[in-house]
Structure formats: C-alpha cells, structure tokens
Amino acid sequence: MELHTETRDEALHVIVAEPRIDSAVAIRFKDRMREVAGDGPARVVLDLGAVDFLDSSGLGAVVAVMKLLGPGRTLELCNLTPNVEKVFRLTRMDRVFTIHPDTEAAFADKRSIA
Template sequence: MCLTSTDSGDTRIIAVNVERIDAAMAIQFKEDMRSETEAGPQRVVLDLSQVKFIDSSGLGAIVASMKQLGGDRRLELAGLTPVVDKVFRLTRMDTVFNLFATLDEALTARQK
C-alpha cells in the first residue's frame, strides 16, 4: 500500500507515501486509490508533497483514479513538487484538476 488516508470534515485526504509515481508504480497506485476511495467523503484531496517524480504512466494513473471515483465526487491535488508540477503544466492536465500548493491551502479553500 503506497497510500494513507485520513478524513477531515467532508474531505478525505490521501497521502502518497512514495517518491515516484512511475511506470513501475502506476498499477499499484490505481488499485490502492480504488480501495482508499471505495467509500468515504465526496471530496478527495491527494497529497503529493512526498512525490518527487512522476511520468506519463503516473499521470495516467491519477486521471484513472479520478474517473473511478465516479458520480459527483471530486479529486483535487495538493503539494505538487517542481517536477510533478511541470508534468501537469506541460500536458495541460493542470486545467483538469484543482491544484493547491499545499495541503493546508486545499483544506482552507473548502471552508470558504
């Protein structure tokens, strides 16, 4: 399991506990995301602050995780490190997700 979940109000926070979401990790990541989001709050924030590297397989796994949430549930991303941020910006996938610089910002944004 590469993920840890905690709930804060109506938000499920899922921390990614690995440094790389790459081709070797993508399938496990998707499966772990499925089990962490089977039930629980509508809003899911993925805390990426420990992730130093992502490739297009990892990006695809995050997109797949959002799709498997289904319904009105949302996946938002927090704590993007420089390389992860660059991959999202270059592919313009930053236009698909709500991105927050830090987990705190993601949680504060909800309260407004």
C-alpha cells in the same frame, strides 16, 4: 505503495508516501487508490508532496483515479513538487484538476465557509 489517509473537513485526505509514481507502480497506485477511496467522501484530496517524480504512466493513473471516483465526486491535488507540477502543466492536466499549492490551501476554503 504506501498511502496514508485521514478524513478532514468532510473530505478524504490521501497522502502518497512514495517518492515515485512511475510505470513500475502506476497500476498498484491505481488499485490502492480504489481500495482507500472507492467509496467515501465526495471530495478526495490527493497529497503528492512526497512524490519527486511522476511519469506519463503515473499521470495516466491519476486521471484514471479521478474517473473511478465517478460522477458527483472530485479528485483534487495538493503539494505538487516542481517536477510533478511541470508534468501536469505541460500536458495541460493542470486545467483538468483543481490543484492547491499546499495542504492548508486545500482545506482552507471549507473552513472559511464553515
């Protein structure tokens, strides 16, 4: 499970460099996210631009990551591919997460305030 991270505008930008988050890797994804984002900036932006496919196990893992960040920290999403976006929309998890269309939008708010 390859994740790339960078700190950007006082947020942690996590790029998932994998084509799938499915039942074969959902637990590994959650564990790796705990490693890279277990502590750190309050705001975590998960970039799913490379992820073509996410099943219900992967969706559950993303929800679990949000919970493991704990109170006072937020998990936001950006760069959803069409199939992944549809899974979030159908399950109404698009109401639970702040979803940005792309990386620029994910970090634009902070920049305009600064």
